[in-house]
Amino acid sequence: MAEEDGIQIAVKEKQPELVEHFAQVIASRKLAHAYLFAGESGIGKDELATWIAMRLFCLNVQNNMPCGKCQECRRISTNQHPDVVVVKPDGQSIKVDQVRFLKSEFTKSAVEGNQKIFIISDADKMTAGAANSLLKFIEEPSPNVTAFLLTTNKNLMLPTIISRTEVVELKPLIPAQFKAQLQKEEITPSLIAMAMNLTNSVVEVKNWLADDWLSQVQSAVSRWFLLAFQKDMRSFVEVQAKIMGLAKTKENQQLILDIVMLYCREALILKVNPNNLRLSFPNQDEQIKQGLTNKSESSLMAATEQALQAKNLMNRNVSFQNVLEALTIRLCRIY
Template identity: 45%
Template structure:
């Protein structure tokens, strides 16, 4: 196994390299940010850096026995706690507390990582307070979370907060292509999620690729002023979007397509969701005004609000179709 270095945020990595080199590593951190921003990976990198036998230029070699045991999850002095179902229960924290009071099995340092720490029950979170108030020498505790506001304030106040910002689009696309997702597909997925694993799950679903294809066909019909677009809502799109999350995704993809149109119209083409359709986007953008395209975006955003207000999804999409087609088409 190896650590995917491309998932680490360069600025944060450089910061922690400097902190360790200066001997100023804190005993408690809260890594906060959305899924896919590299929180768990940086926590693992810290463990690798602290235990690696052959650090070179501030980087663990990833190949020494210590690194290999950490990467395989078998190092006795690196303990990781993850949610059991929907929560991290007090029993898991009790076991962690028992370990926190011990000396390292093979060295004088230990590192403890609690993933998705917002899922700790109140009793579990309170169980950490004694360690945070009186930390054991050379024991390091890292909590990762995608919802820092849900961390118990008494716990949060005793940890050094490190915010993980969403990755730049180009870096996220690079991560996805490194995970064997085609570049055109990654360009769209990077606008839908900041997590490579979530992107892979979406791509592996039984509806995603068909839905994207159906939406693009629908957009094409609208741009070509084909009344068939109205029929496509019922025959092509609706069979694929029975769940609310699928319906939300549909409106999001439609919005991204029209944002691409506006971006191409104004020559801002650095992060298109549909780069493979650049030629078609260019042809369509040349025939429309910026005002018309902005109006289309406002209509799509209004459709999202109506759907969120529990208006029937098919009715929302059919109404949007008529608006985008314009008068005298149907």
């Protein structure tokens, strides 16, 4: 399948309502001069911006949709069209020089037509200087120029930029779509089940999978939890022996506590509704069920509340090891 067909299929699967909306906007010639597309990674921001450019430049629009096969569509889908300029972070940020280049492009006439499109990926990664430099275009738009700013975190954008763009909040992927994307990445079913309860971002999951990190975390936290669930104080030793080596960054630590919360919640769900379809740990559920016979709903609820409090302690800058060791003792007592 050609790449341009892939873009069309992907954006229609991920954001069908926005595809229809922008098809009508373009047909009515009511496209705004600047948009801010906000939403998690992997939900179709880049594809939607590219699709809009294809629709604007397509030589063979059919049923208000780009054909995806003409020379214009192919060049846009491969980032080779001179009038569709894409800017991405240079390293960790989008720098002033990149925005200056963009502004110089704003002032030029379109090379092949009367329309120019600018797509700024990860716009929240603009340095303060770059963001302020971009404001002039946002405040004084050039004719026939449309900019698309894409962000995973709208709160990191300058309020002045937000106020001068049309903000479009993209809907998260529905579970079936997200699961299908993870399956395409050949991720194991047990990790998919857990990841679907942690995030809606394929990019985020792929980052967690680097160096087999997520698999190791699942294994370590599983052993720790099952020991604590059995009131076995060897779980206390597991914190230092197995988990701490995987918790090197604040982000790692927060995610590990999220997984701990999932385990505590899983035990409660299996007690109340064992047929729930959004379980996180199919490989460990039978072991958890075996330990539920002598546990009350109130104790399982108390354990879940303790896991939530552990996350709150992390937000108050209590050390991760202290938080998890204290939680281990409390869970062994509760269970």
